[in-house]
Amino acid sequence: MAPLLKVETLSIAFRTRKGEVQALHEVGFEVAPGEVVGVVGESGSGKSVSAYTVIGLLDQAGRITHGGVEYDGKPVAGRQRELRGREISMIFQNPRAALNPIMPVGQQIADVLKRHALAGRTDARAKAIDLLRQVKINDPEERVDSYPFELSGGMCQRVMIALALACSPRLLIADEPTTGLDVTTQKATMDLVRDLTRARGMSVMLITHDLGMAAEYCDRIVVMEKGHVVESAPVAQLFTDPQHPYTQKLIAASPGPRSQLAELTGGIAAPVSIAPPRPREPGPERLLEVVDLVKEFPRRGGGVFGKKPAPFRAVDGIGFQMMRGESLGLVGESGCGKSTTSSIIARLQDATSGAVVFDGQDILQHPSARFARMPERGRIQMVFQDAHDSLDPRWSAAEAIAQPLRRISGLREAAAVTRRVDELAEMVGLPANLLSRYPHQLSGGQKARVGIARAIATDPLLLILDEPTSALDVSVQAVVLQLLDRLRRDLGMSYIFVSHDLNVVRLLCERVIVMNRGRIVETGTAEEVLHAPRDAYTQKLVSAIPHFEPERLRAS
Amino acid sequence: MEKLSRIGGRILQAIPPVFGVIVITFLLTRALPGDPAVFFAGLMADDSTIAQVRAELGLDHSLPVQFLYYLRDLLQGDLGNSLSTGRPVMTELMARLPASLELTLAGLFLSMAVAIPLGVLAATRPGSWIDHLCRLLVTAGVSLPTFFTGLFLIYVFYYLLGWAPSPLGRLDFLYISPPQVTGFYTIDAILVGDWEVFWAALRQMILPAVTLGLFALAPIARMTRAAMLSALSGDYVRAARASGLGSGRILWVYAFRNAALPVLTTLGMVFSFLLGANVLVEKVFSWPGIGSYAIGALVASDYAAVQGFVLCMALLFVVVNLMIDVMLTLIDPRVGLES
Structure with a gap:
């Protein structure tokens, strides 16, 4: 069968201040009618650039230097404007930003329909409602007048899908369509895309960094690295018999339900410890005890004279214990209260009621503003989700790491600070020559290391890790996870690892707490929770994680 | 409906700044150098005439009481009379605004x-x-x-x-x-x-x-x-x-x-x-x-006119x-x- 889309020896160069940079090197792949092709790669691999070239939305600085794209047997160059929306359409990551914030969603759908002469003034609204119903939005008659900010992220992506499918195109490009959505929402969204496109016999080009998702929803996978296509094969073949070393590395680095931490970097054993386990001063065996913790936020509404609505309970009376040296996973979807809980334990926020007993004393006694100046501040430290945003852009890596040494540990002497910074950098594997660089000059993995070095600078007993790897590429994530595991054993720390990804949590934590709507729904060892979940919500969460199992693929 | 109440709320929010401006213009003009009573009484006036004029202008009361009078006059649309022309400031401003x-x-x-x-x-x-x-x-x-x-x-x-x-x-x-x-x-x-x-x-x-x-x-x-x-x-x-x-x-x-x-x-x-x-x-x-009017008033130390101008602008x-x-x-x- 003739391919619907054919990308042939496509090379793209970008004009930058430092001259032309080659983004794609003779990239070639095909999408057959009705086929779902996954384009997989890490950041900078050129997967999005390929997609934007196909639909003709390449940045003005980008230029095709070689090859081209054919759609339905004819080159697309010069006619993308007619193809867009009608023949090829696209859905994006961050769906809320992809919708016009000041226009009702129904009108945005109607705009597309009218543009392609599929609806007139009289029937546009009815057709928009019908499309919303097709993407399974409840109460489409009401939702048609909603603005994007009134809808959840998952709903916005459904509206985006309705928008993209409005004119029955034959090719859908999905650019990381579920990044930033919860796993259960991700599954619902991707199932919807699969069902709708299958029913219409559409082709899909799915761009993703998540091999698990590609395995679950694609027929064939194209693996890209640094602007090259390194491998292209049907799903079963790619996972059972990967040919290219990069594909092998990527598959190994993606945490699955059974993978081991050491295997993530392709069977190479984790780096050996650089120091013998540090003897810790003795203390109570129970490091942390959280008792009936409640955090309420006032709700908006109720006018000047109206009755105040009941406050929203983000954390609703939770309690758990943690042993010295233990690593505990805190898992749940957005809004479940896991981040609020962790920032209360880290004393960045005050609780409404309850107690947090850390190393024998109730640290909730002190308001968070005062806690920042107490010696206990150094005993609990935090590694933040966004390694980039949590570093001051005007401080070099060395200054960022030195800050807690000066402010909390009270290290004054410049030579001592420098010595300790060098030591910390070595511990986290940050080359010494990078210490003078600023955040924008560092890669994602290097920034994550700076964040970790800064957190362990005060020699904390408890480290709270708030999704520390969610923004990293899988291969970098693998290395950072190994580093964290090694540091915990070397330095005798305890971890609270906050994440939405059970597969990642399992690698690092012995015990897992699953939260939903501010309450703990299940606790147990990581293996138990992942492989034999008891609670209905946990079961839903576990089954929603996209993953690939070579055994199952081999059998099919 | 929700929009209307939000707009209503916004209009209510405009009241405190207006009140603040009224207080400030009142205090500012009281803080200006020179005694208005002396001006009004004229060059030839003796102490008793000045005292009489002061009482007429209400300047012999304490500041809070003066402020209350000022508020009452404002509510009636009375910004006082201009020193240089003798006409009500309100009329002059309205003609020039x-x-x-x-x-x-x-x-x-x-x-x-x-x-x-x-x-x-x-x-x-x-x-x-x-x-x-x-x-x-x-x-x-x-x-x-x-x-x-x-x-x-x-x-x-x-x-x-x-x-x-x-x-x-x-x-x-x-x-x-x-x-x-x-x-x-x-x-x-x-x-x-x-x-x-x-x-x-x-x-x-x-x-x-x-x-x-x-x-x-x-x-x-x-x-x-x-x-x-x-x-x-x-x-x-x-x-x-x-x-x-x-x-x-x-x-x-x-x-x-x-x-x-x-x-x-x-x-x-x-x-x-x-x-x-x-x-x-x-x-x-x-x-x-009103801009050129204000400059004229400022040069002539015409406090009622200046006050009216500032209030009007605010x-x-x-x-x-x-x-x-x-x-x-x-x-x-x-x-x-x-x-």
Whole structure:
């Protein structure tokens, strides 16, 4: 069968201040009618650039230097404007930003329909409602007048899908369509895309960094690295018999339900410890005890004279214990209260009621503003989700790491600070020559290391890790996870690892707490929770994680 | 309904600043050097006459009591009498306010008419000649003080070329001002169908309006350009392109309407700048507005007139910002929900 889309020896160069940079090197792949092709790669691999070239939305600085794209047997160059929306359409990551914030969603759908002469003034609204119903939005008659900010992220992506499918195109490009959505929402969204496109016999080009998702929803996978296509094969073949070393590395680095931490970097054993386990001063065996913790936020509404609505309970009376040296996973979807809980334990926020007993004393006694100046501040430290945003852009890596040494540990002497910074950098594997660089000059993995070095600078007993790897590429994530595991054993720390990804949590934590709507729904060892979940919500969460199992693929 | 209550809430919020302004103008004029009672009593007055005048003016009471009297007078629309003319300040301000407003609004609209399209064009073609032209024009606009631009324009267009009428007020003395309806000569002239007067009034207004407009060009054009650039690089514009919408609709309906929000906020600020800049421009063009009135009052230490002027300006400022906020609420569904 003739391919619907054919990308042939496509090379793209970008004009930058430092001259032309080659983004794609003779990239070639095909999408057959009705086929779902996954384009997989890490950041900078050129997967999005390929997609934007196909639909003709390449940045003005980008230029095709070689090859081209054919759609339905004819080159697309010069006619993308007619193809867009009608023949090829696209859905994006961050769906809320992809919708016009000041226009009702129904009108945005109607705009597309009218543009392609599929609806007139009289029937546009009815057709928009019908499309919303097709993407399974409840109460489409009401939702048609909603603005994007009134809808959840998952709903916005459904509206985006309705928008993209409005004119029955034959090719859908999905650019990381579920990044930033919860796993259960991700599954619902991707199932919807699969069902709708299958029913219409559409082709899909799915761009993703998540091999698990590609395995679950694609027929064939194209693996890209640094602007090259390194491998292209049907799903079963790619996972059972990967040919290219990069594909092998990527598959190994993606945490699955059974993978081991050491295997993530392709069977190479984790780096050996650089120091013998540090003897810790003795203390109570129970490091942390959280008792009936409640955090309420006032709700908006109720006018000047109206009755105040009941406050929203983000954390609703939770309690758990943690042993010295233990690593505990805190898992749940957005809004479940896991981040609020962790920032209360880290004393960045005050609780409404309850107690947090850390190393024998109730640290909730002190308001968070005062806690920042107490010696206990150094005993609990935090590694933040966004390694980039949590570093001051005007401080070099060395200054960022030195800050807690000066402010909390009270290290004054410049030579001592420098010595300790060098030591910390070595511990986290940050080359010494990078210490003078600023955040924008560092890669994602290097920034994550700076964040970790800064957190362990005060020699904390408890480290709270708030999704520390969610923004990293899988291969970098693998290395950072190994580093964290090694540091915990070397330095005798305890971890609270906050994440939405059970597969990642399992690698690092012995015990897992699953939260939903501010309450703990299940606790147990990581293996138990992942492989034999008891609670209905946990079961839903576990089954929603996209993953690939070579055994199952081999059998099919 | 929800929108109405939000707008109502916003109007309520305007009350505290108005009250604050009233308190401040009251205190400021009391803090001015000089004793008004001595002024009013005249040069020949003796102590008992001065005391009598002081009692008449209510200045022998304590400050809080004086403030209450002041509030009562304000509520009755009484701003006191001008020292230099002896007429009520309220009447004088009301006679001159339309002149200032007409000029300021003309300057603002002129400026918007040039700056907004320029900003949009510059944003759609960053780095092109039109972008550079935009930058040049706005730099010139902010770097030249209004009194200089005003004098320069008079020199070129009135003295050298003779195209403009003499820069002496709102209307050449050959014409009779139109019957007052709005107080804006151009509009009043149209209302009675007197085109000759309309053109005469417009010709008088062109130079001062251009002077003010040049001054306002920079912030509006820069803001439009920046807001358009960020809107055009927004995900929703990219998504609109991907679904094949026409470029005109993307530019004006998707990008520009979103960009209009920060531009509107800027317009509110620019309008208040213009009210300030007006004072000098009115002097240069002998425009009988409240700006030149205020300068005269200030020089003559006419405290009631100064007080009235400050209060009037502050109220205008509050009202304009209120209007802008109401407009924002109507355009942007998110206003008031995020915070």
